[in-house]
Amino acid sequence: MSKSPFLESVRAEIRTRHYSYQTEKTYLYWIKCFIRFNDYKHPEVMGNFEIERFLTHLAINKQVSAATQNQALCAIIFVYKNILKKNTDNLNFRFTKCQISMPVVISQQEAVSIINLMSGKYQLICSLLFGAGLRINEALRLRIKDLDFNNQSIFIFRGKGNKDRYTLLPASLVSKLKNQIDCATRLHHKDISDGYGLTSFPISLIKKYGNAAKDLSWQYLFASSTRCVHPQDGYICRHHIHESAFRKQLRKAVLESGIRKRVTAHTFRHSFAEILRNGNCPGVTRP
Numbered sequence: 387m388s389k390s391p392f393l394e395s396v397r398a399e400i401r402t403r404h405y406s407y408q409t410e411k412t413y414l415y416w417i418k419c420f421i422r423f424n425d426y427k428h429p430e431v432m433g434n435f436e437i438e439r440f441l442t443h444l445a446i447n448k449q450v451s452a453a454t455q456n457q458a459l460c461a462i463i464f465v466y467k468n469i470l471k472k473n474t475d476n477l478n479f480r481f482t483k484c485q486i487s488m489p490v491v492i493s494q495q496e497a498v499s500i501i502n503l504m505s506g507k508y509q510l511i512c513s514l515l516f517g518a519g520l521r522i523n524e525a526l527r528l529r530i531k532d533l534d535f536n537n538q539s540i541f542i543f544r545g546k547g548n549k550d551r552y553t554l555l556p557a558s559l560v561s562k563l564k565n566q567i568d569c570a571t572r573l574h575h576k577d578i579s580d581g582y583g584l585t586s587f588p589i590s591l592i593k594k595y596g597n598a599a600k601d602l603s604w605q606y607l608f609a610s611s612t613r614c615v616h617p618q619d620g621y622i623c624r625h626h627i628h629e630s631a632f633r634k635q636l637r638k639a640v641l642e643s644g645i646r647k648r649v650t651a652h653t654f655r656h657s658f659a660e661i662l663r664n665g666n667c668p669g670v671t672r673p
Contacts, residue, residue: 392428392469393417399468401589407618416461429465434477437462441479489656490647497657500649503639507569507608510562511632512639514540515654517556521546522651526626529585530567531603535560566607574605577613577624586616586623599623 396417400410421429423443424436444450444458459479466472492500501512514525524542532541538555545551555563577583583600584592592599606626613624632651640649647653 396465396469400464401618407589412457413461413464416458417465419458420462430470433472434474437466437474437477438479490649490653492645492647492649492653492657494657496643496645496647497654500636500639500643500645503642504635507566507627508632508635510559510566511608512636512651512654513556513559513562515651516658517559518553519655519658520553521655522629522632526606526608526629526632528607529603530570530605530607533563533567533607535564563607570605570607570609571602573609573624574602582613582622582624584621584623586614586625587619589618592616592619592621 393414396414397410400413405413417429420437420440421427423440424432427436440462441455441459444455450458463474466474497516501509501516504512511522511525514520514528515522518540520540520542524545527543528540529543532543533555534541535555538557539552540555542551542553574583578600585599585604585606587595587599595604598604606624608627610625610627613622615621616623629651636649636651
C-alpha cells in the first residue's frame, strides 16, 4: 500500500521539530480521522467549517473528553499552520477547559501492600515510582548508564518538559537494581551472539552513535522480551517493556490488596511527593 505524500509531509514536519514519537502517532491518527470524517477530502480544500463540524462530532457523537478534544484540535491546527500555511484564527471552536481533579494519594502502608503483591521487574518498577518519584515512562526508559550507585542517584533523560534531572536512588533498591542489571546483561549478550544487540534510540540518533548502541551501558534496564523493528529508522533493536504490561500487573495487585481507590502508576508519584512534604522519605522503606 502506497504512502500518502500529504501524511508523509506532516510526518517530516513533526520530526523536523523533534516532537516525540508518541506525538507523531497521535497527530497522524487525528489527521486521518479528520480526513475520513470529511469523505476523504484533502485538507487543502477544507476550512473552518469542516474543522468545526469534526470537533462537534467528537464532542457530541463520540463524547470524548475535553483533553481528547483538545488533542484533536492541536493536530488539526498543526497541519493548517505548518503544512498548509492557512489561517484558522476565525475558527469558532476553542480549547476546552479540562476538569481539574484532586490527585489520588495513598499512604505509605497502602503503597507497600500493593508493591508486595507484585513480583519481579514489575515490583521493582513500582518501587521506583514510589521510592524515587519517577513517572512510569521515566522508569521504563531507564538505561543501565542512568544508575549511579556511588552517588545514589538516578539520571532522568528528557523527563516532562523535555528536561533532564537527577533524583535519589533508594538504598533499599540497590540489590534489586543490580540483579535487574544482571538480567539485562544476559539478554544483551544473547542478542550479541545472535548477531543483533542494538538498543532503540530516538529518531536518527542511531546515525550519530552507530555501534555505541550495542554498548551494555545504553541498554534498557527493563528491556522487552522480544526484539522489534525501530518504527522510524527501521533497524532491528530491543526496546523497553510496554507500559500496558505494567498497568496489567498493577491493576491485578490493587484488586488483590482490597484498596478501594483508583490507583494508577502516577498515584505512586503523587504519594511520594505527599510523603516528602510531610517530612518522610518513602525510599528508605523496603517493600
